[in-house]
Amino acid sequence: MKAMIxxxxxxxxxxxxxxxxxxxxxxxxxxxxxxxxxRALSQAGIEQVIINTAWLSELLxxxxxxxxxxxxxxxxxxxSSGALDSGGGIFKxxxxxxxxxxLVINADTLTDIPFASLSVPENKQA
Numbered sequence: 001m002k003a004m005i006x007x008x009x010x011x012x013x014x015x016x017x018x019x020x021x022x023x024x025x026x027x028x029x030x031x032x033x034x035x036x037x038x039r040a041l042s043q044a045g046i047e048q049v050i051i052n053t054a055w056l057s058e059l060l061x062x063x064x065x066x067x068x069x070x071x072x073x074x075x076x077x078x079x080s081s082g083a084l085d086s087g088g089g090i091f092k093x094x095x096x097x098x099x100x101x102x103l104v105i106n107a108d109t110l111t112d113i114p115f116a117s118l119s120v121p122e123n124k125q126a
Contacts, residue, residue, distance in 0.1 A: 007107035008054035024107035044115035052089040054079040
């Protein structure tokens with residue numbers, strides 16, 4: 001299974017903090033929000049993550065790289081011409097996500113959901 005992290009937003013409610021860093025790189029308890037998600041996804045056995053980026057995307061690329069530090073393969077879906085909102089961001093990334101079920105996570109959500117416990121329903125044909 002693949003996962004997508006929505007990380008393109010400007011972070012208006014966190015200004016002025018997000019004037020210089022993208023919202024997913026905000027630290028809570030000494031860890032970045034997106035780093036928490038990436039570690040949890042890796043622990044759940046997910047290997048491929050697509051991250052959409054727009055605001056200060058170069059900082060996300062520098063911080064996360066290709067994902068090796070998390071045991072993941074990260075692909076970026078660039079929205080630098082203007083963030084596409086959640087639905088548009090997912091639609092743009094569909095070629096990378098493929099036809100199988102995938103997880104979608106908001107980068108600015110703090111959660112302790114155990115991703116490994118989520119199950120994917122089997123396709124049942126009538």
